[in-house]
Amino acid sequence: MADLSLRNIRKAYADFEVLHGIDLEISSGEFIVFVGPSGCGKSTLLRSIAGLETITSGDLIIDNERMNAVAPSKRGISMVFQSYALYPHMTVFENMAFGLRIAGTPKSEIDERVRRAAEILQLDKYLHRQPKALSGGQRQRVAIGRAIVRNPRVFLFDEPLSNLDAALRVGTRIEIAKLKRSMPDTTMIYVTHDQVEAMTLADRIVVFNDGRIEQVGTPTDLYRKPANLFVAQFIGSPAMNILKGKVVERSKTSARCLLDCGVSFETEVEPGRLSQGEAISVGIRPEDVELHDGTATDLAFTGSIDLVEHLGEVQILYLDLPDIREKFLMKAGGQSTFERMQGICFTVRRQNLHIFDSSGNAVRGER
Amino acid sequence: MxxxxxxxxxxxxxxxxxxxxxxxxxxxxxxxxxxxxxxxxxxxxGFKTNAEIFGNPFALPSGFGVANYISAWNQGIRNYIATSVIVTVGSAICTVLISAWTAYGLTRSKLPGKPFFVGIVLGGLMLSPTVAVIPLVRMMQDLGLYNTYWALIILYTAFRIPFTTFLIRAYMLGLPRDLDEAAIMDGASERQIFWKVTLPLCKPILVSCVILHVLFAWNEYLFAMIFTSGADLQTLPVGLTSIMAKHGTNYAVVFAAMTLSALPIVITFFAAQRFFIRGLAEGIGK
Structure with missing residues (x-):
């Protein structure tokens, strides 16, 4: 059980600042996932929480205790590394028992705790093997086992599945979800750049970009109500389509917008947001696009198919829209037949438009 | 077609x-x-008589009697081997442990100006033992270590540390840092990380370094001749020259003595050959 609080955390290497003041409150028992592109600072923050990196300024509080200067092993934290980091010269048992032996735990207790963890992770048969005699998935389970035996208050995972193949990744992801259910009081922080892992495992997702938090929220919140253009494009696969346009008419409560592809629409806007002539971006998720027969009058788009990707149950169509250089992506059912250069008409429901102002922040007119 | x-x-x-x-x-x-x-x-x-050696030097011996070997063994080889073993083992342990600890510091610590210290340690490779002989003799005499095992152990250790550190450092640079960090998370101190994680992982290069050191210390002549006097403290190379001087005409005994002196090193090399090649290939190859 541990509440974790990050207050204005900054991390700099010489003059180069990589974390620019991170504020985050994590409740006891929460499963938090850090996502973001490479180099955004998510792993640095995780390592700072672990104590493997020193925090330049700010406070790391675990259960009301400031932990900045506390040794990593005294923070009540366990970490699972991306590379597993198993000691190759030790057996599975010795790997899992290493931390307990260092701490001077009695032999009988070590034995009991290691065997219990091995049982949970179905490693009992492999306790006397060395890591080199195990498969990737088994090694990952040993790394998790090594973390479990220490009964941590906070569990840290640093991209634990990135070294596994696709099938094993799904299996291990389910194992981790089960593990979390079996340890409801343990706070877990998980770093990944895999959106599926983030969406399926997290209670809340923290999206990082360039050393800053862009948005914190539940997976559904992030998907449905992205706070800005970055989150909108980062969450969801394929990424959200972004169409440029501008506000052509602004009344007290609404704005009429014209997109570069020639489609115009009206939207409700809070007072003070969007001014006449302001450039806007409109986000449309590929899965929110609906085909129609050319009779729709509101938000009716036309385009031609440039490429069709068949993914089995769905197809992804790459469309050329008038006066737009970037391809517009839409998802269509796997049964329909599409051909290259075929003309296509589609529409989007008003509530599925994501409107962003000139600085990239969401304008929640329709929500 | x-x-x-x-x-x-x-x-x-x-x-x-x-x-x-x-x-x-x-x-x-x-x-x-x-x-x-x-x-x-x-x-x-070593199995022939003097007459056989001069009569037909390339023929097989008429018999495989070990009299010459026993004679060589009793005429001082036993003492020389014992001295060589003490000096070689002592200096090998000191050299490898000090070098490993130094390499650990040079690869793992956040020491400011680390390249400078790396330069100093590796700069020792340039130092010629011959140049330092006279001051070293004075130093050893002043310290009361002249004509003791310690004189040779200290000198062999000091002159081999740069090269051994160079090899172990190259190997340690290739070991994943995640293991150190995992050990830190497990609560291990620097000392425990060194002894329980890093050192066991360096086994191949440590074996290579021990073998290279044994080859050096076993065959070293200059320091052994200058810093020891008297048969009870002479190592094999110096002892062999004494035997050759004493039994200059009895070549059979001299050959037997030479064979006995080479035997331990050949056995050591073949016993540890697998580690030796692996350690050097992994260490220097990086």
Whole structure:
């Protein structure tokens, strides 16, 4: 059980600042996932929480205790590394028992705790093997086992599945979800750049970009109500389509917008947001696009198919829209037949438009 | 049709490959003979009498009596081997442990100005032992270590640390840092990380370093001759020259003594050959 609080955390290497003041409150028992592109600072923050990196300024509080200067092993934290980091010269048992032996735990207790963890992770048969005699998935389970035996208050995972193949990744992801259910009081922080892992495992997702938090929220919140253009494009696969346009008419409560592809629409806007002539971006998720027969009058788009990707149950169509250089992506059912250069008409429901102002922040007119 | 045209070409390639292999095997066999034959000849001559050695030096001995070997053993070889073993083992342990700890510091610590310290340690490779002999003799005399085992152990250790550190450092640079960090998370101190994680992982290079050191210390002549006097403290190379001086005319005993002195090192090398090659390949290759 541990509440974790990050207050204005900054991390700099010489003059180069990589974390620019991170504020985050994590409740006891929460499963938090850090996502973001490479180099955004998510792993640095995780390592700072672990104590493997020193925090330049700010406070790391675990259960009301400031932990900045506390040794990593005294923070009540366990970490699972991306590379597993198993000691190759030790057996599975010795790997899992290493931390307990260092701490001077009695032999009988070590034995009991290691065997219990091995049982949970179905490693009992492999306790006397060395890591080199195990498969990737088994090694990952040993790394998790090594973390479990220490009964941590906070569990840290640093991209634990990135070294596994696709099938094993799904299996291990389910194992981790089960593990979390079996340890409801343990706070877990998980770093990944895999959106599926983030969406399926997290209670809340923290999206990082360039050393800053862009948005914190539940997976559904992030998907449905992205706070800005970055989150909108980062969450969801394929990424959200972004169409440029501008506000052509602004009344007290609404704005009429014209997109570069020639489609115009009206939207409700809070007072003070969007001014006449302001450039806007409109986000449309590929899965929110609906085909129609050319009779729709509101938000009716036309385009031609440039490429069709068949993914089995769905197809992804790459469309050329008038006066737009970037391809517009839409998802269509796997049964329909599409051909290259075929003309296509589609529409989007008003509530599925994501409107962003000139600085990239969401304008929640329709929500 | 196509196959028929390609057939002579394939045959020619096969022939060239076989020819290259034959040349290579012949060259390596010749090289082996050049290295091994003198050793074999030396060992066989240890079984002969002086008359046999001069009468037919390249013939096999008439019998394999070990009288010459026993005689050599009793005429001081036993003491020389004991001294060599003490000095070699002592200096090997000191050298490898100090070098490993130094390499650990140079690869793992956040020491400011680390490249400078790396330069200083590795700069020791440039230092010629011959140049330092006179001050070292004075120092050892002043410290009361002259003509003791310690004089040789200290000197061998000091002069081999730069090279050994260089090898171990190269190997440690290739070890994943995640293991250190995992050990830190497990609560291990620097000392525990060194002894329980890093050192066991360095086993191949440590074995290589021990073998290289043993080869050096076992055969070292200059320091052994200058810093020791008296048969009870002389190492094998110095002792062998004494035997040659004393029994200059009894070549059979001299050959037997030389064979006995070479034997431990040959056995050590073959016993640890696997680690030796692996350690050097992994360490220097990076």
């Amino acid at each position: 196509n196959g028929a045209r390609h057939a002579p070409e394939a045959e020619r390639t096969d022939f060239l490959a076989v020819l290259a292999k034959v040349c290579l095997v012949t060259f390596l066999t010749s090289l082996g003979i050049v290295v091994l034959y003198p050793l074999l000849w030396m060992a066989l001559n």
